[in-house]
Amino acid sequence: EDKVVQSPLSLVVHEGDTVTLNCSYEVTNFRSLLWYKQEKKAPTFLFMLTSSGIEKKSGRLSSILDKKELFSILNITATQTGDSAIYLCAVEDGTSGSRLTFGEGTQLTVNP
Amino acid sequence: DADVTQTPRNRITKTGKRIMLECSQTKGHDRMYWYRQDPGLGLRLIYYSFDVKDINKGEISDGYSVSRQAQAKFSLSLESAIPNQTALYFCATGTGVMETQYFGPGTRLLVL
Numbered sequence: 397e398d399k400v401v402q403s404p405l406s407l408v409v410h411e412g413d414t415v416t417l418n419c420s421y422e423v424t425n426f427r428s429l430l431w432y433k434q435e436k437k438a439p440t441f442l443f444m445l446t447s448s449g450i451e452k453k454s455g456r457l458s459s460i461l462d463k464k465e466l467f468s469i470l471n472i473t474a475t476q477t478g479d480s481a482i483y484l485c486a487v488e489d490g491t492s493g494s495r496l497t498f499g500e501g502t503q504l505t506v507n508p
Numbered sequence: 509d510a511d512v513t514q515t516p517r518n519r520i521t522k523t524g525k526r527i528m529l530e531c532s533q534t535k536g537h538d539r540m541y542w543y544r545q546d547p548g549l550g551l552r553l554i555y556y557s558f559d560v561k562d563i564n565k566g567e568i569s570d571g572y573s574v575s576r577q578a579q580a581k582f583s584l585s586l587e588s589a590i591p592n593q594t595a596l597y598f599c600a601t602g603t604g605v606m607e608t609q610y611f612g613p614g615t616r617l618l619v620l
Binding site for chain 1: 512543548549550551552553556566598602608609610611612613614
């Protein structure tokens with residue numbers, strides 16, 4: 397059974413701080429790992445990672461995958477209050493017809 | 509206009525009632541999914557469909573059924589609602605291999 401574990405489950409920081417969110421996984425046939433941001437509505441797509449060591453970057457957010465150690469990190473630099481959200485990690489298993497398995501999410505709160 | 513829509517957005521019902529949640533998409537994706545989200549448990553897959561003639565159970569399908577009426581429509585039914593089905597329900601569409609999923613706005617269901 398596929399498994400995705402995110403840590404920490406919750407995190408409170410001040411504006412301007414840098415945060416690192418962790419995602420470890422076990423999957424039968426890894427195809428990709430995805431990060432989503434969920435505010436008070438549906439999750440929205442952030443990154444898809446398929447190869448180890450290649451950083452994906454979008455503004456202040458960046459993410460990298462380590463397929464040997466089976467984890468990914470999501471970094472947010474110079475955090476802003478608008479970064480407050482739940483960040484979800486999911487892995488795609490090619491064995492199950494490319495279904496996604498989600499982690500519990502990390503609740504990030506950025507205080508002014 | 510939203511690519512993935514869900515109706516209703518909020519629903520309160522009583523134990524034992526039958527309820528249907530509907531999902532429509534204009535993204536042209538063959539794959540559609542139903543998830544429920546509960547605090548501390550992340551997103552859990554209820555049912556998924558890879559095309560109109562393909563329906564599959566997810567990890568928590570008991571107590572639910574689905575109907576894929578067309579490529580663009582995927583409905584979730586609770587035949588006899590119970591209080592522990594109180595949750596936030598998301599419909600999503602998927603792109604296929606190297607999958608990215610796109611989520612609807614969610615339906616908040618309360619079963620009394």
